[in-house]
Amino acid sequence: MSLCVLEDVWKTYTLGDVRVDVLRGVSLSIEPGEFTAVMGPSGSGKTTLMNILGCLDVPSDGRYILAGKDVTHMSDDELSRMRSEYIGFIFQSFHLLPYATALENVLLPTLYVERRLDGRRKRAMELLALVGLGDRAGFKPSQLSGGQQQRVAIARALMNAPRIILADEPTGALDSGTAKDIMNLLTELNRQGTTVVVVTHDPEVAGYARRIVKVRDGVVVEDTETASKAGERPVHDALLA
Amino acid sequence: MMRFWLKAADAWRAVRAYRLRAVFCSLSVALGVGAITIIVAATEGAYKQAYDMVDRFGPDALLIFGESEEARATGRREKNITVEDVEALRQAFPTAYLVVPMSNRGDMIVAYRNRKHSTRLTGTTADYSRSWSWPVTEGRDLTEQDVKGLRNVALVGRTIVQELFPDEDPIGKSIFVRNLAVQVVGVLEERGSTGPGHNLDDRIVMPITTAMKKILNEKDRVQAVRMRFVDAKRMEHFEAEVRSFLRKRHGLQEGQPDDFRIVSPREIVKFLVALTGSLVVFIGVTGLLSLVVAGFVLANLFLLSVNERIPEIGVRRSVGARRGDILLQFLTEAVTLTAVGGVLGFGIGVLGGPLLKHAAQFPMHFSWKAFAVGMMTATLVGVVFGMQPARKAAAVHPIEAVRKGS
Incomplete structure (x- = not known):
């Protein structure tokens, strides 16, 4: 079963009496375990597409089904629940709480889940270790480099064990060396089974993905599978192809 | 229950992070609560003194003057x-x-x-x-x-x-x-x-x-x-x-x-309470005014704070916070600040009360009641004046989280 299914999705904004169609009939499905890059110039609608994929926004028309659940007409609270259960976000400017430590930032998503909280600290520490910051748990964001902050943000995105990681220009605020580290980390996470969608205009970043969806003027203009820069495709994927 | 404490700890971190806001909010509330504390203590003191006098006079006694x-x-x-x-x-x-x-x-x-x-x-x-x-x-x-x-x-x-x-x-x-x-x-x-x-x-x-x-x-x-x-x-x-x-x-x-003139226990109470009444009204008006001012200070500082923290709110929403969670978070922050102000205010009352007692020969009685009324008032100020900024925070759309920059 597909993890995300967009069926003829439209998104229309009305500014005064001007109607702007940002998305004009996008159909797309994302399978579990994929590493997809959504590319396009600014104004192409790729960010809106990501907002809808991440349940931050809903389609004006068409349908979006996430993990078998139709989220098109969900209430605000239900959308929050979907985000909390299925989605981990990574943002261009990290968006860590400035007054909280790395560990507290990683723990943030657990404040809003209904699940039991046992072992949350242990899991958060493990995730910090996974992103290479096991010794920085007590540091505030201001005491960390940009790359380290983004690693904390990745650990935060993983905290609730999401089905999909949505990264919006994850390397946009980083130098190229650090950007490489972050992309390698995302590739590694994907190799371990996490579905990753990266929104970017940077071909270098898109090069890590195995599928590239190009968006222009609110429609998908190209959808191609590529050989990942990071190595071979997993065996089971090759068998299915 | 555990989640409640986690959220309280979360709010407490934010309270401490924005120090200037914290200081102004709690100090302004403290002044008002201090006045309220003194009122309650003075009223209680007057009643206590009145009842002491009635006790001496005899609750079952009348005194008839010719x-x-x-x-x-x-x-x-x-x-x-x-x-x-x-x-x-x-x-x-x-x-x-x-x-x-x-x-x-x-x-x-x-x-x-x-x-x-x-x-x-x-x-x-x-x-x-x-x-x-x-x-x-x-x-x-x-x-x-x-x-x-x-x-x-x-x-x-x-x-x-x-x-x-x-x-x-x-x-x-x-x-x-x-x-x-x-x-x-x-x-x-x-x-x-x-x-x-x-x-x-x-x-x-x-x-x-x-x-x-x-x-x-x-x-x-x-x-x-x-x-x-x-x-x-x-x-x-x-x-x-x-x-x-x-x-x-x-x-x-x-x-x-x-x-002739009949003095009864009831009359003694009435007399003493009336004596206290004028001061209570004066301090009461002052206290209420300062609480309202404190409330507006709080509301404004919180509105500023909400504007400043829009990315934070967006991120919280993106990781699953519902509108209600955000509302509650900001209300908790507001009430935490006013509660701190309440405790400070009680301190001000306890320190200031004896001065008044000394200067005006005023009976004062500080009890848990004065403290409770002070804390309740403080909480009320937090909820009432924190509500509007908190609603504004809750209305921040989650896509704010993905806005570039900042």
């Missing part, structure tokens, strides 16, 4: 209650277990050997001690025989003992009251004062017959009657009965004012 309101106001001396009135009251009110006439006179010189002291003389019947619930600690009370026989005996208060008998046992000693030689038979327990110039212990008590005939030159007029009733719950009823009884005896027509 002068009209008008005479009292103009300082004219009237004595409209006669010895016969007292006897008639005794006959007519079997529900009164004590009916004790009194005659008082101030500036009475008492002397023992070469010591002199000016005090207040109270002439009364037997059972003075019982009628005022005022124990005789040494010697004995006045008796029926003392009264009937016009004996020259007296009870003395602590102050007299200190003034005339600094290192002697006063019992059995002979003192002069004006020119009359009187034997001290008992000493009254220490009572303290009810205010400046009202030292209750500065008095001498004698049989009313002796006092009237041999010192005051009165034939049949007494100054006051004290009555105690068996049922303290029906004092209003008894007061009305006594009033109509005396009006009838004095032949007063309808429309004519009383030519």
Whole structure:
């Protein structure tokens, strides 16, 4: 079963009496375990597409089904629940709480889940270790480099064990060396089974993905599978192809 | 429950992070709460003092003065209650277990050997001690025989003992009251004062017959009657009965004012509470004003804070926070700040209260009630004035999280 299914999705904004169609009939499905890059110039609608994929926004028309659940007409609270259960976000400017430590930032998503909280600290520490910051748990964001902050943000995105990681220009605020580290980390996470969608205009970043969806003027203009820069495709994927 | 504490800890981190906001919000609330604390303490103090006085006065007692309101106001001396009135009251009110006439006179010189002291003389019947619930600690009370026989005996208060008998046992000693030689038979327990110039212990008590005939030159007029009733719950009823009884005896027509005055426990409470009332109103208005100002300070600083923290709110929403979670978070922050202000305010009240007590002779009583009212007010300010910014925060759209920049 597909993890995300967009069926003829439209998104229309009305500014005064001007109607702007940002998305004009996008159909797309994302399978579990994929590493997809959504590319396009600014104004192409790729960010809106990501907002809808991440349940931050809903389609004006068409349908979006996430993990078998139709989220098109969900209430605000239900959308929050979907985000909390299925989605981990990574943002261009990290968006860590400035007054909280790395560990507290990683723990943030657990404040809003209904699940039991046992072992949350242990899991958060493990995730910090996974992103290479096991010794920085007590540091505030201001005491960390940009790359380290983004690693904390990745650990935060993983905290609730999401089905999909949505990264919006994850390397946009980083130098190229650090950007490489972050992309390698995302590739590694994907190799371990996490579905990753990266929104970017940077071909270098898109090069890590195995599928590239190009968006222009609110429609998908190209959808191609590529050989990942990071190595071979997993065996089971090759068998299915 | 655990999640509640986690969220509280989360709010507490934010509270500490934005220090300037925290300081201004809690300080402004503290001032208002300080004023409220003082009000509650003053009100409680007044009631406590009133009830202490009622207790001493006797919750089941009435005191009837033989002068009209008008005479009292103009300082004219009237004595409209006669010895016969007292006897008639005794006959007519079997529900009164004590009916004790009194005659008082101030500036009475008492002397023992070469010591002199000016005090207040109270002439009364037997059972003075019982009628005022005022124990005789040494010697004995006045008796029926003392009264009937016009004996020259007296009870003395602590102050007299200190003034005339600094290192002697006063019992059995002979003192002069004006020119009359009187034997001290008992000493009254220490009572303290009810205010400046009202030292209750500065008095001498004698049989009313002796006092009237041999010192005051009165034939049949007494100054006051004290009555105690068996049922303290029906004092209003008894007061009305006594009033109509005396009006009838004095032949007063309808429309004519009383030519006597009845003091009841209820009236004492009313008087003290009214005294406190004006100050309470003054501090109350000040306190409420400062709380409203504090509220606006809070609301504005929180609005600024919400604007500044839009990315944070977006991120919280993106990781699953519902609108209600955000609302609750900002309300928790607001209430945390006002609660801190409440605690500070109680401190201000406790420190400032004694100053007021000192300056204005004001009774103060700090209890958990003053603290509770202060904290409740503080919380209320937090909720009421934190609501609008919190709603604004909750309305921030989650896509704010993905806005570039910042």
